Amino acid sequence: MNFKFTESQNELRRQVREFVEAELAAGTFKVVSKALVAQFSIEFSRKMAEQGWIGINWPKEYGGQGLGQVEKMIMLEEMFKYQAPVGYHFMGERQIGPALMKFGTDWQRDHFLPKIISAEKGIMFCLLFSEPDAGSDLAAVSTTAIKEGDDYIINGQKVWTSEGHVADYGWLLAKTNFDESLPKHRTCSEFIVDMKMPGITIRPLINMVGEHTFNEVFFDNVRISKKYLVGQEDAGFKQIMAQMNYERSGIERLLQNYPVYSELKRFINEMDESEKTGEYFFWIRDKMAQLEIEFTVGRLLCYSTAWSIDQGETPTSQAAISKAFCTQFEQRLNDFAMAVIGPNSIIREGAKWMPLVVDVAACYLWGVSYTLQGGSVEILKNIIAQRGLGLPR
Amino acid sequence: MDFALNNEQEMLRRSFAEFLTKECPFDQVREIKKDEAGYSKDIWKKMARLGWLGLIFEEQYGGSEGSFLDLFVLFEEIGKVLLPSPLFTSIVLAGLLIQESGTDEIKNKYLPPMIDGKKILTVALLNEKGMIDGDNPSIIAKKVPEGDFIINGTRLLVPYANIADEILFCAKIEGDNEGGPSLFSVNGRAQGLDIQPMDTITEEKKYAVVFTNVSVPAANIIGKIGRGDTHLHPVLQKAIVLKCGEMMGGFRQVVDMTVEYAKERHQFGRPIGSFQAIQHYCADMAIDLEGALLIAYQAATLISDGVSCAKEVAMAKAWCSDVYKKATQVSQQIHAGIGFTEEYNIQLFFKHAKESELMFGHSIFHRSKVANEIGL
Ligand SMILES: Cc1cc2nc3c(=O)[nH]c(=O)nc-3n(C[C@H](O)[C@H](O)[C@H](O)COP(=O)(O)OP(=O)(O)OC[C@H]3O[C@@H](n4cnc5c(N)ncnc54)[C@H](O)[C@@H]3O)c2cc1C
Numbered sequence: 001m002n003f004k005f006t007e008s009q010n011e012l013r014r015q016v017r018e019f020v021e022a023e024l025a026a027g028t029f030k031v032v033s034k035a036l037v038a039q040f041s042i043e044f045s046r047k048m049a050e051q052g053w054i055g056i057n058w059p060k061e062y063g064g065q066g067l068g069q070v071e072k073m074i075m076l077e078e079m080f081k082y083q084a085p086v087g088y089h090f091m092g093e094r095q096i097g098p099a100l101m102k103f104g105t106d107w108q109r110d111h112f113l114p115k116i117i118s119a120e121k122g123i124m125f126c127l128l129f130s131e132p133d134a135g136s137d138l139a140a141v142s143t144t145a146i147k148e149g150d151d152y153i154i155n156g157q158k159v160w161t162s163e164g165h166v167a168d169y170g171w172l173l174a175k176t177n178f179d180e181s182l183p184k185h186r187t188c189s190e191f192i193v194d195m196k197m198p199g200i201t202i203r204p205l206i207n208m209v210g211e212h213t214f215n216e217v218f219f220d221n222v223r224i225s226k227k228y229l230v231g232q233e234d235a236g237f238k239q240i241m242a243q244m245n246y247e248r249s250g251i252e253r254l255l256q257n258y259p260v261y262s263e264l265k266r267f268i269n270e271m272d273e274s275e276k277t278g279e280y281f282f283w284i285r286d287k288m289a290q291l292e293i294e295f296t297v298g299r300l301l302c303y304s305t306a307w308s309i310d311q312g313e314t315p316t317s318q319a320a321i322s323k324a325f326c327t328q329f330e331q332r333l334n335d336f337a338m339a340v341i342g343p344n345s346i347i348r349e350g351a352k353w354m355p356l357v358v359d360v361a362a363c364y365l366w367g368v369s370y371t372l373q374g375g376s377v378e379i380l381k382n383i384i385a386q387r388g389l390g391l392p393r
Numbered sequence: 394m395d396f397a398l399n400n401e402q403e404m405l406r407r408s409f410a411e412f413l414t415k416e417c418p419f420d421q422v423r424e425i426k427k428d429e430a431g432y433s434k435d436i437w438k439k440m441a442r443l444g445w446l447g448l449i450f451e452e453q454y455g456g457s458e459g460s461f462l463d464l465f466v467l468f469e470e471i472g473k474v475l476l477p478s479p480l481f482t483s484i485v486l487a488g489l490l491i492q493e494s495g496t497d498e499i500k501n502k503y504l505p506p507m508i509d510g511k512k513i514l515t516v517a518l519l520n521e522k523g524m525i526d527g528d529n530p531s532i533i534a535k536k537v538p539e540g541d542f543i544i545n546g547t548r549l550l551v552p553y554a555n556i557a558d559e560i561l562f563c564a565k566i567e568g569d570n571e572g573g574p575s576l577f578s579v580n581g582r583a584q585g586l587d588i589q590p591m592d593t594i595t596e597e598k599k600y601a602v603v604f605t606n607v608s609v610p611a612a613n614i615i616g617k618i619g620r621g622d623t624h625l626h627p628v629l630q631k632a633i634v635l636k637c638g639e640m641m642g643g644f645r646q647v648v649d650m651t652v653e654y655a656k657e658r659h660q661f662g663r664p665i666g667s668f669q670a671i672q673h674y675c676a677d678m679a680i681d682l683e684g685a686l687l688i689a690y691q692a693a694t695l696i697s698d699g700v701s702c703a704k705e706v707a708m709a710k711a712w713c714s715d716v717y718k719k720a721t722q723v724s725q726q727i728h729a730g731i732g733f734t735e736e737y738n739i740q741l742f743f744k745h746a747k748e749s750e751l752m753f754g755h756s757i758f759h760r761s762k763v764a765n766e767i768g769l
Binding site: 002003004005009265268285288289290297298308317318325378380381385386388389391393 | 684685708
């Protein structure tokens with residue numbers, strides 16, 4: 001047992017940190033802390049690709065470095081500390097690439113993988129899973145993909161599609177089998193859809209933070225070639241679930257608001273000496289120490305899950321534990337940060353008197369969504385109880 | 394990074410577990426607690442024969458120079474069965490104090506019989522207020538012209554003082570305003586020692602030890618005069634981490650027993666473990682356990698590697714104390730009526746968790762250390 005990183009892992013961390021700090025100093029991006037992978041810049045992704053950091057954990061045959069999930073996490077940890085804009089390639093690299101390697105056709109691999117890994121123009125992905133009546137119960141999707149010759153015709157509606165308005169492609173889950181006797185998780189399939197196809201309408205949804213990141217997406221007789229079907233017909237749900245560990249164990253779940261965390265420590269340290277006494281300060285110390293412990297626990301959960309994946313395991317319960325813990329930690333962090341800062345913490349970004357460099361109020365509002373995306377905390381607990389502990393359904 | 398024990402350590406764990414589950418079922422634990430001595434001489438002898446009392450001691454004194462992590466794993470397994478024994482106080486506290494601070498003479502005198510299981514040592518840490526006052530002890534040692542010391546003072550909740558051959562303690566030397574406290578050892582049957590049993594929630598053998606003009610030879614000072622606190626500090630760090638190990642064993646057992654019960658107990662025609670409220674309680678426990686194991690093992694590996702880790706130790710004790718206790722509370726809720734009976738074993742862990750939380754500083758205490766470490 002050993003909690004240390006290797007020399008080459010430390011070296012990777014140093015390189016990434018130097019890179020990010022140089023980019024920050026050069027003004028390529030600003031530290032904006034709030035949503036999950038909120039910022040994207042194709043230029044930034046390109047630069048990462050040049051370093052070989054996109055697909056760092058992809059096998060060499062697909063142009064990756066063949067390193068592990070742990071190395072990817074080290075790289076992302078340094079990126080997220082400053083909220084570097086990695087959004088352009090993030091989904092494609094994390095979700096679509098590995099799925100195509102596992103389930104895709106030769107054509108799909110040849111066509112998409114090189115584009116994703118080099119952050120080519122026109123290769124940003126969004127996820128078209130959720131529907132108005134299929135949220136936690138994802139297998140209940142009712143968007144249909146009906147085969148017609150060599151094509152599929154798509155009809156239906158998706159919702160909460162993050163970056164749907166800027167993405168080039170969507171990763172779609174749709175119903176392909178209407179045999180009522182089948183369990184519904186064996187009736188849907190995965191597709192790649194060009195978001196510019198005729199028949200697709202994208203409507204913005206403004207979230208409670210006041211921002212436009214997610215959307216409604218409507219499909220009206222959208223015709224796509226069958227070469228965009230990914231993996232087996234009717235096996236889409238199973239394929240998605242097989243990928244969920246990557247999504248859930250990510251360190252972005254811990255570091256969405258890292259700048260709040262580091263800024264808060266600075267804020268407390270810079271409090272007037274006269275304020276650093278008495279009952280109130282004792283409370284601050286205690287809570288801040290608690291957060292430090294929770295942060296440490298969360299980070300260990302992330303890395304140990306990544307390590308398990310690198311050992312060839314499928315740590316479904318462990319990944320659920322990691323995400324459940326980390327996202328709730330971030331909610332507590334933002335809540336406490338606002339309490340310490342006091343009434344001024346509700347001042348929004350751009351106002352002269354904003355107390356921290358980052359918009360802690362926005363983080364607090366965004367926090368509401370952390371325990372929903374990628375499986376609500378309740379769904380995660382169901383998984384831990386049933387898959388991890390073996391409790392009966 | 395490597396989050397798994399190596400093969401040797403896994404084998405060691407299995408041998409600890411096999412022995413302890415065989416020798417120490419809960420009935421046995423209850424027997425031992427009722428027994429006058431408070432430990433099983435038979436189990437103790439067997440543990441000595443297996444070499445477990447010498448795991449982390451130097452070979453020349455009969456130890457096997459194993460790693461600290463091995464000992465951590467042993468305590469984890471002990472925590473699962475709640476074996477009452479002087480292992481913690483004799484081997485960890487007293488043994489390490491002697492190994493790390495004693496002269497060759499002292500080590501030769503105390504360690505071999507201790508490792509053989511023939512002599513039992515204990516350390517009297519807590520003052521009348523229940524505080525570890527190693528920095529400024531309320532016990533006073535007065536030097537008499539012949540060179541000996543006369544000791545007066547009180548220690549509470551001293552484990553196994555009834556059977557201890559030697560009791561270690563820190564005392565302040567009267568009139569010496571410069572030096573710190575000194576670490577002494579006194580014969581457990583010395584004149585002037587009053588040893589009275591104390592009834593506690595865990596029913597483990599704990600004693601009040603009152604020193605009234607107890608005479609202790611100067612040769613019984615362990616380590617440097619006036620440096621007792623610096624001798625004590627590193628040993629306490631290790632003891633805290635091993636206590637975390639013991640708590641983690643208890644925590645694992647609580648989760649296993651609770652999940653097992655939730656699968657078996659039926660109400661409304663189905664297992665209570667199929668109710669989501671119960672499932673989510675259990676999932677919360679599993680989340681906390683996973684994190685606590687990681688933070689405890691992190692501290693254990695750092696100590697094992699000899700890396701300084703004040704912050705990691707404090708984080709581990711704070712977190713393990715809180716989440717283990719929380720799990721035992723929830724576990725009682727899930728067990729409901731049966732869990733509240735004396736006869737049912739889950740309550741042993743409820744008490745163990747509470748006691749462990751309070752020993753060597755609870756979470757608020759350790760969070761204040763963490764706050765110091767992060768510069769607040
Ligand atoms: C900011 C944001 C971005 C998102 N981005 C995307 C995206 O890009 N693509 C995409 O496809 N989706 C996206 N989603 C959707 C997200 O995955 C869903 O919100 C989530 O799966 C929950 O579904 P729902 O909102 O319909 O809630 P519901 O499923 O209706 O859940 C409502 C409540 O019931 C609870 N509940 C439901 N079932 C159970 C159960 N079996 N046991 C216990 N409790 C249960 C839930 O935990 C929740 O508390 C996003 C969501 C948000 C908030």
